[in-house]
Amino acid sequence: MSNLNLNIIKKDGNARATEIILNNKIIKTPSFMPVATRGAIKSTPHMFLNNTDVLLANTYHLHLRPGSDIIKELGGIHKFMNWDKVILTDSGGFQAWSIPTKINDDGVIFKNVYDGSSFEMTPEMSIETQNKLGSDIAMIFDCLIDINDPEEKQLAAINLTRAWGLKSKEKHANRKQSLFGILQGGLHKDLRELSAKYMIEQNYDGYAIGGLAIGETRSERKDIVNFTTKLLPENKPRYVMGLGDLHGIVDLIEEGIDIFDCVWPARLARHGKLVDGNDYINIKNKRYENDPNPISKDCPCFTCKNFSKAYLRHLIHNENTSSWLYLTVHNLIQTEIILDEARRSILESSFNQFKKRYQDE
Amino acid sequence: MSNLNLNIIKKDGNARATEIILNNKIIKTPSFMPVATRGAIKSTPHMFLNNTDVLLANTYHLHLRPGSDIIKELGGIHKFMNWDKVILTDSGGFQAWSIPTKINDDGVIFKNVYDGSSFEMTPEMSIETQNKLGSDIAMIFDCLIDINDPEEKQLAAINLTRAWGLKSKEKHANRKQSLFGILQGGLHKDLRELSAKYMIEQNYDGYAIGGLAIGETRSERKDIVNFTTKLLPENKPRYVMGLGDLHGIVDLIEEGIDIFDCVWPARLARHGKLVDGNDYINIKNKRYENDPNPISKDCPCFTCKNFSKAYLRHLIHNENTSSWLYLTVHNLIQTEIILDEARRSILESSFNQFKKRYQDE
Numbered sequence: 236m237s238n239l240n241l242n243i244i245k246k247d248g249n250a251r252a253t254e255i256i257l258n259n260k261i262i263k264t265p266s267f268m269p270v271a272t273r274g275a276i277k278s279t280p281h282m283f284l285n286n287t288d289v290l291l292a293n294t295y296h297l298h299l300r301p302g303s304d305i306i307k308e309l310g311g312i313h314k315f316m317n318w319d320k321v322i323l324t325d326s327g328g329f330q331a332w333s334i335p336t337k338i339n340d341d342g343v344i345f346k347n348v349y350d351g352s353s354f355e356m357t358p359e360m361s362i363e364t365q366n367k368l369g370s371d372i373a374m375i376f377d378c379l380i381d382i383n384d385p386e387e388k389q390l391a392a393i394n395l396t397r398a399w400g401l402k403s404k405e406k407h408a409n410r411k412q413s414l415f416g417i418l419q420g421g422l423h424k425d426l427r428e429l430s431a432k433y434m435i436e437q438n439y440d441g442y443a444i445g446g447l448a449i450g451e452t453r454s455e456r457k458d459i460v461n462f463t464t465k466l467l468p469e470n471k472p473r474y475v476m477g478l479g480d481l482h483g484i485v486d487l488i489e490e491g492i493d494i495f496d497c498v499w500p501a502r503l504a505r506h507g508k509l510v511d512g513n514d515y516i517n518i519k520n521k522r523y524e525n526d527p528n529p530i531s532k533d534c535p536c537f538t539c540k541n542f543s544k545a546y547l548r549h550l551i552h553n554e555n556t557s558s559w560l561y562l563t564v565h566n567l568i569q570t571e572i573i574l575d576e577a578r579r580s581i582l583e584s585s586f587n588q589f590k591k592r593y594q595d596e
Numbered sequence: 597m598s599n600l601n602l603n604i605i606k607k608d609g610n611a612r613a614t615e616i617i618l619n620n621k622i623i624k625t626p627s628f629m630p631v632a633t634r635g636a637i638k639s640t641p642h643m644f645l646n647n648t649d650v651l652l653a654n655t656y657h658l659h660l661r662p663g664s665d666i667i668k669e670l671g672g673i674h675k676f677m678n679w680d681k682v683i684l685t686d687s688g689g690f691q692a693w694s695i696p697t698k699i700n701d702d703g704v705i706f707k708n709v710y711d712g713s714s715f716e717m718t719p720e721m722s723i724e725t726q727n728k729l730g731s732d733i734a735m736i737f738d739c740l741i742d743i744n745d746p747e748e749k750q751l752a753a754i755n756l757t758r759a760w761g762l763k764s765k766e767k768h769a770n771r772k773q774s775l776f777g778i779l780q781g782g783l784h785k786d787l788r789e790l791s792a793k794y795m796i797e798q799n800y801d802g803y804a805i806g807g808l809a810i811g812e813t814r815s816e817r818k819d820i821v822n823f824t825t826k827l828l829p830e831n832k833p834r835y836v837m838g839l840g841d842l843h844g845i846v847d848l849i850e851e852g853i854d855i856f857d858c859v860w861p862a863r864l865a866r867h868g869k870l871v872d873g874n875d876y877i878n879i880k881n882k883r884y885e886n887d888p889n890p891i892s893k894d895c896p897c898f899t900c901k902n903f904s905k906a907y908l909r910h911l912i913h914n915e916n917t918s919s920w921l922y923l924t925v926h927n928l929i930q931t932e933i934i935l936d937e938a939r940r941s942i943l944e945s946s947f948n949q950f951k952k953r954y955q956d957e
Contacts (some may be wrong), residue, residue, distance in 0.1 A: 556639040
């Protein structure tokens with residue numbers, strides 16, 4: 236029995252507006268998940284994100300600090316963070332790619348980024364940890380490899396993810412938590428097909444397309460996602476992991492993707508690059524030195540309601556840490572707003588019109 | 597004509613509760629000014645400080661970046677920061693002590709901390725800059741020296757501050773801005789007396805006692821302030837510069853000081869040291885690892901309303917930059933609350949009772 240239901244409200248081409256309902260909460264899609272790796276968005280109170288339906292937290296990091304037993308004792312991840320909307324936990328699979336590891340059939344020997352020691356994480360451990368954290372959606376522990384790794388390595392990663400998926404599924408014991416499978420296969424359509432088959436056999440509550448946004452071109456990505464979504468069941472959420480660039484997101488909304496996540500809008504903000512309509516501006520530019528206007532005239536975010544571009548330029552120019560908050564809030568709120576506009580365009584059958592704003596990079 | 601009126605509402609011993617009224621704004625004293633050096637409190641939106649009547653900004657830093665002409669063009673410091681309550685600007689005198697400089701009779705050859713170049717600041721320039729910034733209260737450009745510098749050097753500093761004060765006063769040309777004098781003289785009562793005489797002769801809207809909180813003991817400081825306040829007019833604000841430690845503040849409220857400022861509560865917070873009642877706790881301590889309670893049960897700050905000690909410990913333990921915001925807000929709000937309690941105790945003639953909480957360090 237799944238704790239999750241997806242209702243397709245409207246389709247426009249392959250693009251879709253859905254409502255994902257779980258644990259008496261709702262995710263209106265297309266939806267973007269801000270990244271709260273350790274249970275907090277960098278520099279930014281999550282309370283500022285009024286429109287956000289779902290946050291992403293990370294199993295690897297929360298396992299190490301403060302540990303899932305402590306979070307469970309404190310009432311679970313929602314209570315710990317004070318966020319009662321949806322939380323999805325990534326499994327640690329991304330860290331098995333981004334942090335030096337040894338991978339074997341049973342799991343991954345990780346380096347502990349906090350003290351340099353080694354520890355093993357198995358698929359079972361990852362799920363047990365996520366069960367204890369009590370996120371609404373858990374991810375299976377997957378094997379992510381480089382996009383350009385040779386085909387036989389891609390095949391091995393798919394097979395390992397299949398085996399780990401089975402172990403994850405068997406271990407999973409939290410009825411209030413959905414479990415999503417993860418497809419791999421790089422840019423090989425035959426492998427994507429095989430990976431989709433393996434995952435669908437295991438019958439997950441939703442499907443993530445992994446292994447993208449790590450070096451492929453925009454059109455390669457769009458092509459693979461176009462191919463892959465056709466293989467996936469209509470009535471389950473589809474999630475592309477690690478994509479936060481607006482142009483790239485709109486590309487994949489067009490291909491029927493429902494959920495996205497990335498550190499990108501927050502990281503860009505800390506470097507002064509801000510979403511402004513369908514483009515970005517660099518607030519560090521001298522032209523904003525005496526600009527009395529907010530970043531975006533109609534933006535409802537805390538920052539645009541309170542501060543001018545001149546003030547924000549001044550703060551980031553002087554590396555004042557409050558600027559990270561102000562700029563991050565703007566980018567995250569704007570990302571939500573743009574995904575909400577995409578949703579409305581789908582509901583009004585005008586997605587093709589909407590997407591034109593994001594066709595040029 | 598002064599733009600400022602001070603009404604003594606109640607005295608309890610030498611301690612006093614006043615209302616300082618200027619530009620249709622009010623400072624209820626004793627009052628603590630959080631430090632927004634560059635027009636922002638580090639890591640913290642000033643909008644979070646509901647109870648704060650007055651912020652401190654800095655002439656040296658705003659002169660260099662973004663420059664007072666830009667701030668004037670943007671409508672002044674209040675509009676620039678989006679803070680319509682009182683703003684006091686320090687003159688740059690503190691930086692003439694804290695940053696390597698050459699001092700001559702005309703002014704100070706400063707190093708520009710941003711690019712290493714040199715520039716001169718004179719008393720006239722400091723006042724002109726503050727006039728343009730449009731703060732409610734400006735400070736004269738003073739000569740601050742080490743507390744233990746020999747008596748002849750202390751005397752020279754007093755004489756220079758007297759001369760610079762005159763130049764500041766003559767240059768001052770903003771009717772909506774008060775101007776405060778600054779007393780020097782280290783720990784020498786005869787010099788403090790001379791300095792008070794010189795400043796009172798120049799007839800300022802308020803008087804700061806400078807040259808303290810830079811190395812003297814708590815009782816040395818209390819003794820000097822006790823001596824000095826007796827020399828000052830009753831109907832003008834009294835401000836001790838650079839003191840933020842609660843025990844030290846309560847000491848000087850007892851001696852009739854109205855206004856304080858310091859980076860201390862914010863800096864302590866960034867190191868995990870938090871005001872809890874009349875004491876401090878270190879939130880990094882392992883004992884808080886699974887503590888589900890807020891820092892202070894009755895604290896109305898954003899942080900105590902939203903987060904547990906366990907969560908805050910987790911964030912600062914992992915150097916998550918959002919922790920700086922959460923911890924700073926708490927310390928600043930608590931400092932305001934404690935000064936408000938001091939005020940109420942004066943109004944109720946129970947300051948002696950109140951101060952007992954802060955007698956031991």
